[in-house]
Amino acid sequence: MFKLKPLPFSYDALSPHMSKDTVIYHHTKHHQTYVDNLNKLLTKDHEGMSLIDVIKHAHQTKDTAVFNNAAQVYNHDFFWMCLSHNEKDHTPNDTLLMLIERDFESFSHFKTKFKEAALTQFGSGWAWLVYCLNDKKLKIIKTGNADTPITDDHMVPLLTCDVWEHAYYVDYPAQRGAFLDVFLNHLINYSFVSENLSKHDL
Ligand SMILES: [Fe+2]
Incomplete structure (x- = not known):
């Protein structure tokens, strides 16, 4: 049995x-x-399976119901960790900034590309910053509904934004773009992004 993880903030x-x-x-x-x-x-x-084991098993066996719910548990656990109220978490550290500038030209261009991916995800889903183990580069991807990059062993999730309507509709009615601007400028926990990246050879 799995339990709802408490939030890392109030x-x-x-x-x-x-x-x-x-x-x-x-x-x-x-x-x-x-x-x-x-x-x-x-x-x-x-x-005896971990949540990630359950997701991978359901993905391999095409067990859609288990996959959708397990992946949404994982995606949300991850999403909450990507948010911070602490101002010092809102800017990437030197190492992360260097990689962002290397792979997206500039920090500003990275934010533009991330917003574009999140805005163009048709219907419900997620926008992600991932680290590709194949070519050792940062990439922005989007996934529909419950889909998650952890089903691809070559992708390491670093950051995600929930673009299901329930994530923003109360605060930004019918304005996904406004929510994304706030997410990108005031909510991202770049310390968590760096922590995810630090577990891998760059
Ligand atoms: Fe959500």
């Missing part, structure tokens, strides 16, 4: 950029529902 910590109501609904309703649904779907086959 429910009102991201206000006014992300309201207390949005965070409460997102975490205690949407995220919790994925955890509950996943637990109902688990069988003896899943005994």
Whole structure:
């Protein structure tokens, strides 16, 4: 059985950029529902598996119901870690900035490209910054619905933004772009991005 992970900050910590109501609904309703649904779907086959094992197993066996709920649990766990109310987390450190400038020309261009990917994800899904182990480069990708880069062993997720409507509709009604501007300028936890990158050879 899996449990809903507590948030790494208080429910009102991201206000006014992300309201207390949005965070409460997102975490205690949407995220919790994925955890509950996943637990109902688990069988003896899943005994002893980590969440990532469950996702990879469901992906390989095309078990859509388990995959969707398990991947949404993982994606949300990861998303919350990508957010911070602490001003010092909102800018990348020198190493990360150097890699961003190498692979996206400039920090500003990186933000433009990330916003473009997130805006053009048709319907529900996620925008990601990943580290590709194949060519050792940073890349921006988007995934639909519950899809997640961890099903590709060559991709290391570094940062994600939830672009399901429940992530922004209360604070930015029908304005995904406005939400993305706030996400990119006031919410990203670049310390978490660097931490994810530090586990790999650059
Ligand atoms: Fe969400």
